[in-house]
Amino acid sequence: xxxxxxxxxxxxxxxxxxxxxxxxxxxxxxxxxxxxxxxxxxxxxxxxxxxxxxxxxxxxxxxxxxxxxxxxxxxxxxxxxxxxxxxxxxxxxxxxxxxxxxxxxxxxxxxxxxxxxxxxxxxxxxxxxxxxxxxxxxxxxxxxxxxxxxxxxxxxxxxxxxxxxxxxxxxxxxxxxxxxxxxxxxxxxxxxxxxxxxxxxxxxxxxxxxxxxxxxxxxxxxxxxxxxxxxxxxxxxxxxxxxxxxxxxxxxxxxxxxxxxxxxxxxxxxxxxxxxxxxxxxxxxxx
Numbered sequence: 001x002x003x004x005x006x007x008x009x010x011x012x013x014x015x016x017x018x019x020x021x022x023x024x025x026x027x028x029x030x031x032x033x034x035x036x037x038x039x040x041x042x043x044x045x046x047x048x049x050x051x052x053x054x055x056x057x058x059x060x061x062x063x064x065x066x067x068x069x070x071x072x073x074x075x076x077x078x079x080x081x082x083x084x085x086x087x088x089x090x091x092x093x094x095x096x097x098x099x100x101x102x103x104x105x106x107x108x109x110x111x112x113x114x115x116x117x118x119x120x121x122x123x124x125x126x127x128x129x130x131x132x133x134x135x136x137x138x139x140x141x142x143x144x145x146x147x148x149x150x151x152x153x154x155x156x157x158x159x160x161x162x163x164x165x166x167x168x169x170x171x172x173x174x175x176x177x178x179x180x181x182x183x184x185x186x187x188x189x190x191x192x193x194x195x196x197x198x199x200x201x202x203x204x205x206x207x208x209x210x211x212x213x214x215x216x217x218x219x220x221x222x223x224x225x226x227x228x229x230x231x232x233x234x235x236x237x238x239x240x241x242x243x244x245x246x247x248x249x250x251x252x253x254x255x256x257x258x259x260x261x262x263x264x265x266x267x268x269x270x271x272x273x274x275x276x277x278x279x280x281x282x283x284x285x286x287x
Contacts, residue, residue: 031116031121031260032116033116033117034117035095035114035115035116035117036115036117036118038052038053039051039052039053039095039115039118039120040094040095040115041094041095041096041097041113041114041115041120042059042094042097043089043092043097043099043113046063046064046065046066046087047061047062047063047064048061048062048063048064048097048113049061049062050062050120050263050265052265054217054221054222054265054266054267055147055148055222055265056147058147060143060144060145060147060148060224060265061143061144062141062142062143062144062263063140063141063142063144064099064111064113064122064141065085065087065099065101065111065139065141066140066141066142067081067082067083067139067140068082068083068085068101068103068107068109068136068138068139068140069081069082069083069136069137069138069139069140070082070083070135070136070137071135071137071194071196071197071250072196072197073137073196073197073198073199073200074181074195074196074197074198074199074200074203075181075196075200076181076200077181077200078182078200081200083103083104083105083107083136084103084104085101085102085103085104086101086102087099087100087101087102088100088101088102090110095114095115096112096113096114096115097111097112097113097114098110098111098112098113099111099113103136105130105134105135105136106128106129106130106132106134107126107127107128107129107134107136107251108126108127108129109124109125109126109127110124110125110127111123111124112124118265118266119262119263119264119265119276120262120263120265121260121261121262122141122228122260122261122262122263123258123259123260124139124246124258124259124260125256125257125258126248126251126256126257126258126259127251127254127255127256128251128252128253128254128255128256129254130253130254131253131254132253133250133251133252133253134250134251135250136248136250136251137197137232137247137248137249137250138197138198138232138233138245138246138247138248139245139246139248140235140243140245141226141243141244141245141246141261142237142239142241142243143224143226143241143242143243143263144239144240144241145159145160145215145224145240145241145242146240148215148217148218148224149215149216149217149218149240150217150218150219151218151240152240153238153239153240156215156240157170157171157172157186157236158170158171158172159215159216159217159218160213160214160215160236160242161213161214161215161216162174162188162206162208162209162212162213162214162234163208163209163210163212164206164207164208164209165207165209167209168270169206171186171236174186174188174204174206175204175205175206176202176204177202177203177204177205178202179202180200180201180202180203181200181201182200182201183201183202184201184202184238185199185201185202185235185236185237185238186201186202186203186204186235186236187199187201187202187203187204187233187234187235188204188206188207188208188213188233188234188235189203189204189207189208189233190207190208190211190231190232190233190234191207193231193232193233193247197232198232198233199233199235199245201235201237201238208231208234210227210277210281210282211227211228211230211231211234211244211277211281212225212226212227212234212244212273212277213225213226213227213234213235213236213242213243213244214226214242214264214273215242216268217268220268221267221268222265222266222267222268223264223265223266223267223268223269223270223273224263224264224265224266225263225264225273225277226242226244226261226262226263226264227244227261227262227277227280227281228244228245228246228247228259228260228261228262229246229259229260229261229281230246230247230249230259231244231245231246231247232245232246232247233245244261246259246261247259262276262280262281264276264277
């Protein structure tokens, strides 16, 4: 009788394996693919450097920890919004870098930057080390695109884009405003985000249709774009930079949250960019 039960369990296990093998695999984000050996990372003092064949001889610079921000930021001085931080490199190689950030509010953030296939993955795991709620609403990774676009502060928005109800929309073609605590730049607030909790820079009335912001290279042959799992704002900054600033949404007592994003650097092909974006962030839209 015992032997018969063992045989039945084994047969059932094989049936489960067989059925699972017949099910069409789900589309999942590309998170751990082998890295393209021609793409390399470096890190120093908050600044991530990306070397990539499509970038030419100048690496892309990203201030990955420019700021961690509290709620109520839109109408408040910036020094009252940002949370003091300290950073420590945990490990570092040409294709993966890990950094620990300690926030003054008692939050620890473990960052992972990795080359996955021909893309750059950002992961951030937030852990509230206290037994009280912590106001950490969003963060700012700042991508410096002056070398890539070949343009300065007054012109580079012609090369930058988001997606609106009109489709791909260059930033100089968006509806722009000027009044804010701080002049310059433009903030694009996604639907569902409180407009009181974003950058104290001018707010555009245009609502992004997705989480992507990007730009075209100086020669028009390549593009770069970035997105995160949840976005507090898309932002055109004041130092020839673009942001898809990820939303954290605060932390409860002893709570842990993990968010992630992608940086795409590809030939100038918007359809391919959207295919990758939907694969990673909106898989239900993938055919």
